[in-house]
Amino acid sequence: MASGLVAMLGHFPAVLAQASSKPIVADGTSFALNGKTVSYRFHVDNTTGDLYGDHFGGSVTGDIPLESVASVNGWVGTPGRVRREFPDQGRGDFRIPAIRIRQSEGYTVSDLQYKSHEIIAGKPALSGLPATMGSKEDVSTLVVHLYDKYSDVSADLSYSIFPNYDAIVRSVNVTNHGTANITIESLASLSVDLPFEDLEMISLRGDWAREAHRERRKVEYGIQSFGSATGYSSHLHNPFLALVEPSATESHGEVWGFSLVYTGSFSIDVEKGSQGFTRALVGFNPGHLSWNLPPGETLTSPECVSVYSKDGIGGMSRSLHSLYRKHLIKSKFATSDRPALLNSWEGLSFDYNETSIYNLANEAAEVGAKLFVLDDGWFGEKYPRTSDEQGLGDWVPNPDRFPNGLEPMVKNITGLKAANSSTNMRFGIWVEPEMVNPNSTLYNEHPDWVLHAGPYPRTERRNQLVLNLALPEVQEFIIKSISDILSSADITYVKWDNNRGMHEMPSPATDHAYMLGMYHVFDTLTSKFPNVLWEGCASGGGRFDPGVLQYFPQIWTSDDTDAVQRITIQLGTSLAYPPSAMGAHLSAVPNQQTGRTVSVAFRGHVAMMGGSFGLELDPAEMPADDKAALPGLIALAEKVNPIVLTGDMWRLNLPEDSNWPAVLFISENGQQAVLFVFQLSANIDHSWPRIRLQGLDAKASYKVDGNASYTGATLMNLGLQFPFDGDLGSQVVMLEKQ
Ligand SMILES: *[C@@H]1O[C@H](CO)[C@@H](O)[C@H](O)[C@H]1NC(C)=O
Ligand SMILES: *[C@@H]1O[C@H](CO)[C@@H](O)[C@H](O)[C@H]1NC(C)=O
Ligand SMILES: *[C@@H]1O[C@H](CO)[C@@H](O)[C@H](O)[C@H]1NC(C)=O
Ligand SMILES: *[C@@H]1O[C@H](CO)[C@@H](O)[C@H](O)[C@H]1NC(C)=O
Ligand SMILES: *[C@@H]1O[C@H](CO)[C@@H](O)[C@H](O)[C@H]1NC(C)=O
Ligand SMILES: *[C@@H]1O[C@H](CO)[C@@H](O)[C@H](O)[C@H]1NC(C)=O
Ligand SMILES: *[C@@H]1O[C@H](CO)[C@@H](O)[C@H](O)[C@H]1NC(C)=O
Ligand SMILES: *[C@@H]1O[C@H](CO)[C@@H](O)[C@H](O)[C@H]1NC(C)=O
Numbered sequence: 001m002a003s004g005l006v007a008m009l010g011h012f013p014a015v016l017a018q019a020s021s022k023p024i025v026a027d028g029t030s031f032a033l034n035g036k037t038v039s040y041r042f043h044v045d046n047t048t049g050d051l052y053g054d055h056f057g058g059s060v061t062g063d064i065p066l067e068s069v070a071s072v073n074g075w076v077g078t079p080g081r082v083r084r085e086f087p088d089q090g091r092g093d094f095r096i097p098a099i100r101i102r103q104s105e106g107y108t109v110s111d112l113q114y115k116s117h118e119i120i121a122g123k124p125a126l127s128g129l130p131a132t133m134g135s136k137e138d139v140s141t142l143v144v145h146l147y148d149k150y151s152d153v154s155a156d157l158s159y160s161i162f163p164n165y166d167a168i169v170r171s172v173n174v175t176n177h178g179t180a181n182i183t184i185e186s187l188a189s190l191s192v193d194l195p196f197e198d199l200e201m202i203s204l205r206g207d208w209a210r211e212a213h214r215e216r217r218k219v220e221y222g223i224q225s226f227g228s229a230t231g232y233s234s235h236l237h238n239p240f241l242a243l244v245e246p247s248a249t250e251s252h253g254e255v256w257g258f259s260l261v262y263t264g265s266f267s268i269d270v271e272k273g274s275q276g277f278t279r280a281l282v283g284f285n286p287g288h289l290s291w292n293l294p295p296g297e298t299l300t301s302p303e304c305v306s307v308y309s310k311d312g313i314g315g316m317s318r319s320l321h322s323l324y325r326k327h328l329i330k331s332k333f334a335t336s337d338r339p340a341l342l343n344s345w346e347g348l349s350f351d352y353n354e355t356s357i358y359n360l361a362n363e364a365a366e367v368g369a370k371l372f373v374l375d376d377g378w379f380g381e382k383y384p385r386t387s388d389e390q391g392l393g394d395w396v397p398n399p400d401r402f403p404n405g406l407e408p409m410v411k412n413i414t415g416l417k418a419a420n421s422s423t424n425m426r427f428g429i430w431v432e433p434e435m436v437n438p439n440s441t442l443y444n445e446h447p448d449w450v451l452h453a454g455p456y457p458r459t460e461r462r463n464q465l466v467l468n469l470a471l472p473e474v475q476e477f478i479i480k481s482i483s484d485i486l487s488s489a490d491i492t493y494v495k496w497d498n499n500r501g502m503h504e505m506p507s508p509a510t511d512h513a514y515m516l517g518m519y520h521v522f523d524t525l526t527s528k529f530p531n532v533l534w535e536g537c538a539s540g541g542g543r544f545d546p547g548v549l550q551y552f553p554q555i556w557t558s559d560d561t562d563a564v565q566r567i568t569i570q571l572g573t574s575l576a577y578p579p580s581a582m583g584a585h586l587s588a589v590p591n592q593q594t595g596r597t598v599s600v601a602f603r604g605h606v607a608m609m610g611g612s613f614g615l616e617l618d619p620a621e622m623p624a625d626d627k628a629a630l631p632g633l634i635a636l637a638e639k640v641n642p643i644v645l646t647g648d649m650w651r652l653n654l655p656e657d658s659n660w661p662a663v664l665f666i667s668e669n670g671q672q673a674v675l676f677v678f679q680l681s682a683n684i685d686h687s688w689p690r691i692r693l694q695g696l697d698a699k700a701s702y703k704v705d706g707n708a709s710y711t712g713a714t715l716m717n718l719g720l721q722f723p724f725d726g727d728l729g730s731q732v733v734m735l736e737k738q
Contacts, residue, residue: 021034022034023035023139023140023161023163024119024140024141024142024159024161026117026119026142029043029044029046029114029117030042030043030044031043031117031142031144031159033142033159033161033168034059034161034163035059035161035162035163035164035165035166035167035168035308036163036164036166037058037059037166037308037309037310038056038057038058038059038166038168038308039055039056039057039058039059039060039061040055040056040159040161040168041053041054041055041056041060041064042054042085044114045082048078048079048091048113049111049112049113049114049146050079050082050084050085050091050112050113050114051084051085051086051114051144051146051157052067052082052083052084052085053083053084053085053192053193054067054083056168056192056194056256056306056308057254057256057308058254058308058310067082067083069081069082075094076092076093076094076274076275077091077092077093078092079091079092079093080092080093080094080095080273080274080275081275082193083193083194083195083277084191084193085157085191085192086098086099086112086146086155086157086172086191087099087191087279088100088109088110088111088112088148089108089109089110090107090108090109090110090111091109091111094273094274095271095273095279096223096269096271096279096281097186098172098186098187098188098191098281098283099112099155099172099174099184099186099187099188100184100185100186100187100286101151101153101174101182101183101184101185102182102183102185103151103180103182104180104181104182108185110148110150110151110153111148111149111150112146112147112148112153112154112155113146113147113148113149114144114145114146115145115146115147115154116145117142117143117144117145118142118143118145119140119141119142119143120140120141120142120143121136121140121141122134122135122136122138122139122140122141123139123140123141123160123169124141124158126171126300126302126303127298127300128300128516128519128520129171129261129262129300129302129303129515129516129519129547130261130262130263130302130328130519130546130547130549130550130551131169131171131261131303131550132160132162132167132169132261132303132305132323132324132327132328133327133328133330134162134327138162138164138327139160139161139162139169139327140160140161141158141159141160141161142158142159142160142161143156143157143158143159144156144157144159151178151182152176152177152178152179153174153175153176153177153178153182154173154174154175154177155172155173155174155175156172156173156175157170157172158170158171158172158173158303162323162327165307165319165322165323165327166307166308166309166319167305167306167307167319167320167323168305168306168307168308169303169304169305169306170189170190170303170304170306171189171300171301171302171303171304172187172188172189172300172301173298173299173300173301174187174293174298174299174301175293175296175297175298176293176294176295176296176297176298177295177296178295179295180295181292181293181294181295182292182293183290183291183292183293184289184290184291184293184299185286185289185290186283186284186286186289187283187284187289187291187299187301188267188281188282188283188284188301189260189262189282189283189284189301189302189303189304190258190260190280190281190282190283190304190306191279191280191281191282192256192279192280192306193277193278193279194243194256194277194278194279194280195276195277196245196277196278197272197276197278198219198245198246199218199219199243199244199245199246199278200216200217200218200219200243200244200245200246200248201216201217201218201219201224201241201242201243201244201270202214202215202216202241202242202243202244202313202575203215203226203237203238203240203241203242203268204237204238204240204572204573204575204576205226205236205237205238206235206236206541206569206572207235207236208235208539208540208542208559209540209558209559209560209593210235210558210560210565210569211235211238211540211541211542211544211557211558211560211569211572211573212238212541212544212557212558212568212569212570212572212573212575213568213569213572214572214575214654214656216244218246219243219270219272219278220272221272221273221274222271222272223269223270223271224269224270224271225267225268225269225270226268227239227265227266227267227268227285228265228266228285229265229285229287229288230265230501230502230542231264231265231288231466231501231502231505231511231514232263232264232265232498232501232502232538232542232543233262233263233264233265233266233542233543233544233545233547233548234265234501234542234543235538235539235540235541235542237268238544238545238576239259239260239262239266239268239282239545239546240257240258240259240260240575240576241257241258241268241270241280241282242255242256242257242258242313242316242575243255243256243258243270243278243280244256244313248312248313249312249313250312250313250314250651250652250654251311251312251314251315251694252311252312253310253312253313254308254309254310255308255309255312255313255315255316256280256306256307256308256316257305257306257307257308257309257316257317257319257320257575257576258280258282258304258305258306259304259305259307259320259546259576260282260283260302260303260304260305260545260546261302261303261304261305261328261545261546261547261550262302262515262545262546262547263515263518263519263543263545263547263548264284264285264288264511264512264514264515265284265285265287265288265511266282266283266284266285267281267282267283267284267285267286267287268280268281268282269281282304283301283302283304284301284302284512285511287508288505288508288509288511288512289508289509289511289512290507290508290509291509291512292509302547305320305323305546307319307320307323313575314649314650314651314694316575317574317575317576317649317651318648318649320576320577320578321574321577321578321579321580321648321649322578322648324546324549324577324578324581325578325580325646328546328549328550329549329550329553329581330526330550330551331526331530331533331534331551331552331553332530332531333533333553333554334553334580335580335645335646336645337638337641337642337645338533338554338611338612338613338641338645339369339370339371339426339493339533340368340369340370340371340613340614340615340634340637340638341364341369341370341371341372341373341428341493341612341613341614341615342360342361342363342364342367342369342371342372342373342614342615342616342617342619343373343375343495343585343614343615343616344357344360344372344373344374344375345375345376345430345616346561346587346588346592346616346617346618347360347588347616347617347618347621348360348375348377348618349376349377350376350377350385350386350387350388351377352377352401353401354401354402354408354409357374357409357413358409358412358413360372360618361413361416361425361427362416363618363619363620364425364615364619365416365417365418365419365425366419366619367419367615367619367627367630367631367634368418368419368420368421368630368631368634368635369418369425369614369615369634370418370421370423370425370426371425371426371427371428371492371493371614372413372425372426372427372428373427373428373429373430373493373495373614374427374428374429374430375430375495376388376430376432376497377398377401378397378398378401378402378406378429378430379391379394379395379396379397379398380394380396380398380440381394381396381398381399381441382394382441383437383439383440383441384398384400384401385398386398388437388462388463388464389437389439389463390437390439390440390463391437391439391440392432392435392436392437392440392464393435393436393437393440393441393442393443393467394440394441394442395431395433395481395482395484395485405488405489406429406485406488406489406491407488407489410427410489410490410491411489411490413425413427414426414427414490419631420631426492426493427489427490427491427492427493428491428492428493428494428495428533429485429491429493429494429495430494430495430497431482431485431494431495431496431497432496432497432498432499433467433478433481433482433496433521434466434467434469434478434498434518435464435465435466435467435498435499435500436449436450436464436465436466436467437463437464437465438458438460438463438464438465439463442477443465449467449468449471449473449474449477450465450466450467450468451465451466451467451468451502451503451504451505451506451510451514452465452504452506453504453505453506454506456504457504458503458504459503459504461499461500461501461503462499462500464499464500466500466502466503468506468510468514469514469517469518469521470510470513470514470516470517471517472517474517475517475520475521478521479521479524479525482494482525483525483528483529486529486532491532492531492532492533493532493533493534493535494532494533494534494535495535495537495556496534496535496536496537496552497537497538497539498537498538498539498542498543499538499539500539502514515547519547519551522548522550522551522552523551526551526552533553533554534551534552534553534554535552535554535555535556535583535612536548536549536551536552536554536555536556537555537556537583539559540556540557540558540559540560541555541556541557541558541569541573543555544557544573544577544581546576546577549577549581553580553581554580554581554582554583554611554612555577555581555582555583556583557569557570557573557582557583557584557610559593560593560594561585561586561587561591561592561593561616562591562593562594562596562598563586563591563598563602563603563605563606563607563728564594564596564598564680564728565593565594566584566606566607567606567655567661567678568655568656570582570584570606570609570610571651571654571655571661571663574649574651578611578649579609579610579611579644579645579649579665580611580644580645580646581611582609582610582611582612583610583611583612583614584606584607584608584609584610584612584613584614585607585613585614585615585616586600586603586604586607586613586614586615586616586617586630586633587603587615587616587617588616588617588618588621588622589603598728599728599730600622600625600626600629600630600633601629601633601730602678602728602729602730604629604630604633604636604637605676605678605730605731605732606676606678606730607637608633608636608637608640608641608644608732609644609663609665609676610644611641611644611645613634613637613641615630636732639734640665640674640732640734642667643665643666643667643672643673643674644665644674646667646668647665647666647667647668647672647673648665648666648668648695649663649664649665650663650664650665650666650693650694650695651663652664652691652692652693652694653691655678655680659679659680659681659683659689660677660678660679660680660689660691660722661677661678661680662675662676662677662678662691663675663676664676664693664694664695666695666696670696670697670700670737671736671737672734672735672736672737673693673696673702673734673735673737674732674733674734674735675691675693675720675731675732675733675734675735676730676731676732677689677691677722677730677731677733678728678729678730678731679722679724679727679728679729679730680727680728681727681728682725682726682727683724688721688722688723688724689721689722689724690718690719690720690721691719691720691721691722692715692716692717692718692719693712693715693716693719693720694716696712696715696716696735697712697737698711698712698713698716699711699712699713700712700737700738701737701738702715702735702736702737702738703735703736703738704720704733704734704735705733705734705735706734706736709738715735720733
């Protein structure tokens, strides 16, 4: 049955080796993408026209040994024994395909063969979808055109390399050149086969109020999948995957990170096939696709960012952080200081009027906050939003609470000065524009605007339904209502919430159609109001994804504000997302979610590890000592904020592994650093922890908290010791390079 014949695949001319300093080199039909420390190589197999992967990992130069593939007359054909760039279905590769097209005749076979390629300086925009961006100095793009001559379908694979970040971004266009409709049943933005038998995978799982818990497991033979079928990226799993060598840690080892720039349902599959290769697929959730593609039309996949790091999981995170800060987030606030804010929700909930709001804003100003955010409850005319039972969709101020609109109160609030500063308070507002309560004027007028499937029930969650943002009239309604509110008063911050998943949809394809509509709405509003600081939110971190970050520079990380749990949630979120993007607040104790009481300093210190620091409480109800601590904590938050927003993050100890979680942020120019150290539980009669820093200049000297100076080498190899007493201690230490 088996023949011993060994076929040599591949064609690696010397030109690829010599030109390894160029970001993209194509010689004939062999391709090389070169970053600072990464090489990505693949070629066209000249007998099948298929694309075979050759290498994705540390830099390779010179000739690469040819891949030897045993030619066995078994069930699995050659396509199942090689590393494929874009595996289609029906050619003898029995692993999960990256694309599955249902032809009008019913078959799902395709034969996408290399046709041509082009190299583009820079990176073209992705029509209608969020995407990383850069000038031709930052990024280069290789587009490989594939064609299936039997069905007249083309697939264009786009590979963009950001060499300074060791990041390769891929997306796919599928175009129907035939005469009948076809259905795209599945389409992965990224598909890659790694040759290694032994890998582990890391993902982020959770649920409401416990987002971003790190999950690490061995990649076993067979398929291990996760994803979201909620309609959105979701709390349940984040659209992020890391594959790591088994010995990889935060600071050592090879790591491949994959991050999908998308907010809809998604699917991530890792399959170790019979030959031992590990395939990773990242893209649409096939259960929410079934995309009808009429003749002449194109489906563009979201893009997947892949980063490679030799410096462990932390190295991968730092690449993603800086790439996203500089080449994804469009807002002018991406890396600029965020005002310390006070949000009314945990303090007042739905129960307020003009006066009590003004009074709370005044207290916020007195403790030094710079922005006051009015949360849920301010709108609804016929169906006033005084509870979560009605009013969503009616975006006009509640006339009982605000008889003259928001303007007079906003004017008074923005007239306040934050304590001891010449800064005027800013005013922000909460909205949830994608939702509607059945008890609302909007729903009475437009019952067909909500997601629903014919006669099936319209399942309510939190008494609300989801508007169908695929409909242009819904997009226009939202753009107009939100524009009207923002134009009605001096509102410079918006918290955009989204508190339920999609249940009954008219068709599986509605999920993606909704996303295209939602991105259109986000893009229009954020372009129209560039001076507004937009914060994304979805029952906390239910939509913490790169798609949202393109438009909103920050996202509310979790509705769980318990400071102890927040360490896990924020450090988990930071696997893929920059700390600059995290909203984090100091809230009242006992904590609303966990009932735990934590010192005000510890709560403040955890919150200032996020780019947007805030208060979620009524200062008047705090114990006097805690209230007195607020101005100092706000001042410290403002001091560390520039480093957190733009610096490199080093997760020194993880809360999963250590009683002393610790994080170091080092400013972009290396001059300043801030260290956060926590003790979770009392540590009786045991030596005090020594925290060894990372990422410093070994030869330089650093002044620690304005006191003694130590060299980087000493701080990294010996470390600093922290005397803590009792449960839940915290320290913030500033370092200044001399
Ligand atoms: C196909 O590629 C192989 C290996 O690179 C090469 O030896 C062979 O000449 C090529 N055949 C054609 C028809 O180009
Ligand atoms: C993908 O399709 C879109 C829409 O037709 C087009 O703007 C874009 O240039 C295409 N991209 C590639 C890489 O072919
Ligand atoms: C093809 O798709 C178009 C656009 O959705 C639709 O109007 C048409 O009915 C479809 N044709 C068939 C034969 O299904
Ligand atoms: C506003 O609410 C406060 C506190 O609940 C109450 O004392 C006050 O009378 C209310 N003012 C108006 C105008 O309703
Ligand atoms: C304002 O300054 C006074 C006097 O220095 C100080 O007592 C108070 O705590 C400061 N308040 C804030 C919010 O910084
Ligand atoms: C909507 O209003 C009706 C009539 O006022 C009421 O009976 C019903 O309970 C309300 N529904 C919700 C979800 O609040
Ligand atoms: C705003 O301040 C003015 C002057 O103190 C006051 O007369 C007015 O009632 C305030 N309005 C609101 C809505 O707070
Ligand atoms: C620095 O000096 C101050 C004042 O002497 C002291 O309170 C603080 O603990 C010192 N910090 C460190 C890290 O040694």
